[in-house]
Amino acid sequence: MTRLIQNLSEISTNYDALFVDLWGCVHNGIKAFPEAVKALQDYRKGGGIVILVTNSPRPWRSVAAQMLSFGVPEDAYDAIATSGDSARTAMHMGAVGQKVYHIGTPDEIAVFFAPSDILDNALEIETVPLEEAEGIVCTGPRDSMADVDVNRPEFLYAKQKGLKLLCANPDIVVDRGETREWCAGALAALYTEMGGESLYFGKPHPPIYDLARRHLSKIAQVDDAKIMCIGDGIGTDVMGGIGEGLDVLFITGGLAAHEFGNDPANPDPERLKTWLADQNLSPTAAISFLR
Structure with a gap:
C-alpha cells in the first residue's frame, strides 16, 4: 500500500x-x-x-x-x-562499433563524443554518415517537438543493416517548463518497435x-x-x-x-x-x- x-x-x-x-x-x-x-x-x-x-x-x-x-x-x-556517463562508457567500449551515426542536436556532439575520462584505453569513436556506420548513437531527437515518425526511413535502413542503437536517455518525454518534449527514449522505442535492437543505460x-x-x-x-x-x-x-x-x-x-x-x-x-x-x-x- x-x-x-x-x-x-x-x-x-x-x-x-x-x-x-x-x-x-x-x-x-x-x-x-x-x-x-x-x-x-x-x-x-x-x-x-x-x-x-x-x-x-x-x-x-x-x-x-x-x-x-x-x-x-x-x-x-x-x-x-x-x-x-553510463552510455558513453559503453560506447567507448565498442558497444555499437567505432564508426557511429549520431542522432541528436549538433551541440551534443562535442559533449557526448568527448574523449572518455572514465576508461583507460577507451575506443576512439568517429561519427560518420548512416551509410558508413557500424551502429547508431541517439542522444535525443534533432527536433524535440517533431513527431518521432520522421525517423522511420533511416531506421528502416539501419534495421536492414542490422545496426544497434545506443540510447543515451531512455525517457520518452520530459516537461521543459510548460512544454512537453520528446526524448531519445521515444526514438529508441520506435526503433525497437520496427524490429531494430536498442541498448539502454539509464533508468529503469x-x-x-x-x-x-x-x-x-x-x-x-x-x-x-x-x-x-x-x-x-x-x-x-x-x-x-x-x-x-x-x-x-x-x-x-x-x-x-x-x-x-x-x-x-x-x-x-x-x-x-x-x-x-x-x-x-x-x-x-x-x-x-x-x-
Whole structure:
C-alpha cells in the first residue's frame, strides 16, 4: 500500500541515502524548485547522502553546470550519476562499433563524443554518415517537438543493416517548463518497435543504478534497505527503483500530474490508488512535490 505523505522529512530518517531524479523533481528544465532544493539540503545536514540519478545524456560535469544555472546549488547533493556517463562508457567500449551515426542536436556532439575520462584505453569513436556506420548513437531527437515518425526511413535502413542503437536517455518525454518534449527514449522505442535492437543505460535499466551505487560506495557503505529512490517517472524512476529492490517515493505532481485531479499539489488518494494498480506498481510512498 502506497503511503501518501506531505513532506520528505516524514520518512527520510528511515534512509541513509537517496537516489533522486532531477527533471520534474528538483527542476523543470528552466529553474529549480526551491522547496525541493531545501528538502535535499536539510536531508544532507542531517547526515543523509544524496546521489542525483538522471537520464540526462550529458556527462555529470555538464549536468552540474546546468543545474547551477537553474539555481540548484552544489550543497543539495553529493554526486551525480547520468545516463550519459553510463552510455558513453559503453560506447567507448565498442558497444555499437567505432564508426557511429549520431542522432541528436549538433551541440551534443562535442559533449557526448568527448574523449572518455572514465576508461583507460577507451575506443576512439568517429561519427560518420548512416551509410558508413557500424551502429547508431541517439542522444535525443534533432527536433524535440517533431513527431518521432520522421525517423522511420533511416531506421528502416539501419534495421536492414542490422545496426544497434545506443540510447543515451531512455525517457520518452520530459516537461521543459510548460512544454512537453520528446526524448531519445521515444526514438529508441520506435526503433525497437520496427524490429531494430536498442541498448539502454539509464533508468529503469540496471547500468545507471550500478553507477549510482559506485558513487555512493565512495562516500559510505549503505545497505539497499537504507536507500530510497525519488522520481516522477512511473516507467523509469518507479519501475527502475522497484526493479532494483529499493524503496521508492513517487512524485505525483510531475509527468503524471493530470491523472490525480485538477490540483497537482493535492493528488486525489483514490485516483492515485487506482492508477498505480493499473500500472501494476506499488511505490513505498507518494508526495505531490518534493519538499
